[in-house]
Amino acid sequence: MGCCFSDSSDKDGEEPYSSTNERARLLPEPTSSGQSGPSYNTQSQRNAQKLDEPSALEKILHKTVRKIIDVSPGETVEQQEYNDRAHQYGIKINMILSGSSKIRTSRPPLPNGMAAPQIVLSSAPVSLADIQLITLSAEKASQAVGKVRVQHKEDLVVPFGVP
Amino acid sequence: MERQLEKHLEETCRVPGISGALCADNNGLCLAARGCKPELAGHVASIAQQAAQLHPNSSTTPVICIESEGGSVLIKSENDVTMAMFKTPL
Numbered sequence: 001m002g003c004c005f006s007d008s009s010d011k012d013g014e015e016p017y018s019s020t021n022e023r024a025r026l027l028p029e030p031t032s033s034g035q036s037g038p039s040y041n042t043q044s045q046r047n048a049q050k051l052d053e054p055s056a057l058e059k060i061l062h063k064t065v066r067k068i069i070d071v072s073p074g075e076t077v078e079q080q081e082y083n084d085r086a087h088q089y090g091i092k093i094n095m096i097l098s099g100s101s102k103i104r105t106s107r108p109p110l111p112n113g114m115a116a117p118q119i120v121l122s123s124a125p126v127s128l129a130d131i132q133l134i135t136l137s138a139e140k141a142s143q144a145v146g147k148v149r150v151q152h153k154e155d156l157v158v159p160f161g162v163p
Numbered sequence: 164m165e166r167q168l169e170k171h172l173e174e175t176c177r178v179p180g181i182s183g184a185l186c187a188d189n190n191g192l193c194l195a196a197r198g199c200k201p202e203l204a205g206h207v208a209s210i211a212q213q214a215a216q217l218h219p220n221s222s223t224t225p226v227i228c229i230e231s232e233g234g235s236v237l238i239k240s241e242n243d244v245t246m247a248m249f250k251t252p253l
Contacts, residue, residue, distance in 0.1 A: 126228045130237055134226055134248055137175055138241040141186045144168040145194060145244045151164060 165195060172197040175248065182234070183249035189240070199249050207247040211240040 077085075114120065168186060175184040176197045183198025185207060193204035214225045227238040234251040 126226070126237075130228070130250070131226050133178070134237040134239045134246065135241075137171075137184070137248060138239040138244070138246040140171050141168065141246045142242040142244045144165075144171050145186070145188070146242075147167055148164045 168195050169197075180250050180252075181248055182251045185247040185249075187245045187247070189243040189245070194244070199247075203247070207236075207238055208240075208245045211238050211245045214238075215240065 172184045172186065172195050175181060181198075183196075185196045185199050185201070185203060186194045187204035187208045188194055189208060189212070191205035191208040193201040196204070210227055210229075211224070214227050215221075218225065224240045227236075229236045229238070234249060237248045237250065239246055
């Protein structure tokens with residue numbers, strides 16, 4: 001199959017009452033439904049006799065206990081121990097970073113930035129007077145550079161009196 | 164031949180709050196400098212060119228202001244000439 005969730009055990013011939021996959025029936029199939037072949041119905045009737053409701057519920061419960069992951073805070077960590085652990089982990093990380101040159105080359109040489117960007121961003125922007133001052137000054141400088149001319153005073157190449 | 168340019172820089176430095184001025188061409192050559200090091204011409208020209216690339220389709224060149232605790236630097240380029248003004252807090 002092309003589905004990424006399929007595996008080799010998910011075949012049509014498997015018993016529908018097996019508890020190994022999520023498609024297994026929990027309650028016996030009603031005998032009035034004649035959709036499947038006769039052999040399928042007789043097998044379902046035999047399994048229906050074996051499984052009754054309490055054992056099916058018990059199976060569900062066991063399956064849930066097996067697969068559930070408990071994320072409730074089982075053990076509480078004290079503040080001091082938390083700080084100690086954080087400090088230890090920081091030391092370990094620094095040791096790994098300083099030791100391995102391979103990791104160092106993969107880190108991009110970016111600046112660390114500032115600690116409080118909100119102070120810089122909330123400060124007053126550049127004043128309009130400053131902008132006008134530099135704009136005017138740049139225009140005048142451009143005009144002044146355009147008026148630079150070479151003053152020819154004497155010849156660069158002088159003929160010598162060679163007989 | 165550069166008299167007018169130097170006169171312009173002197174007038175600029177007379178403005179209250181302006182401690183220095185620098186004029187550079189688009190290659191980073193220092194054309195004139197007052198109150199600051201001529202070696203800064205290369206950096207000033209490079210900063211102006213990099214900032215202009217932020218808005219390549221803009222008709223006007225941007226004004227760059229670099230602020231620090233010791234003062235600020237205003238940079239603007241116009242027709243292949245970059246002007247920088249060093250301001251100190253009054």
